């Protein structure tokens with residue numbers, strides 16, 4: 001259920017610099033959405049921008065998808081926790097030792113620690129893309145395998161596509177959070193996403209949070225696009 005205290009929509013601020021990002025953010029309501037800062041905007045504008053978004057009242061998902069050795073990755077998630085972000089992520093394919101080191105490092109932040117989640121299979125990838133990196137299982141099977149590893153390491157959830165959500169909720173339980181990009185309203189361009197679902201279907205399938213970028217940020221009227229999605233999902 002979408003409530004004012006736990007907005008389900010996470011707007012991906014994939015902008016080339018902070019000015020266009022803030023132009024949109026200053027029209028948004030932190031009661032209706034959270035914000036995601038990814039590699040492009042963080043590389044341009046960094047921690048100062050994240051702090052500015054948080055001062056405006058928004059929860060920030062720092063989507064830097066860390067993938068490195070345990071020592072380096074756990075230090076990076078601790079730096080994210082120092083920034084005060086709501087959620088941070090790593091790649092599950094970094095493995096058990098890396099994810100466990102990250103989870104243990106965040107324990108020292110107590111109840112205020114960010115949610116720690118792991119990327120399973122990018123929503124831009126299909127079975128052929130997986131085969132290209134030597135994985136002959138279906139995306140669904142690979143996502144399940146990496147979600148099980150992630151849960152066993154004590155993380156809070158995974159990034160997956162909404163298509164995998166029913167299986168993951170059955171396998172990992174209701175509390176294991178599913179953060180799903182690849183969200184496309186019926187009229188939106190698919191772009192480079194492969195495993196997609198509409199906002200309504202994604203929430204019905206078991207997504208906890210919907211990551212939505214271009215269908216909002218590239219819309220002729222981004223605020224109207226967000227409002228339309230918000231109205232669609234508000235009762236779910």
Ligand SMILES: O=c1ccn([C@@H]2O[C@H](COP(=O)(O)O)[C@@H](O)[C@H]2O)c(=O)[nH]1
Pocket residue numbers: 012014038119121122123124159160181182183191193211212213214215
């Ligand atoms: O598997 C993944 C992991 C992360 N993302 C990120 O989500 C947004 C999606 O943006 P759209 O414009 O709605 O496609 C983007 O920032 C990605 O880096 C993902 O798409 N898939």
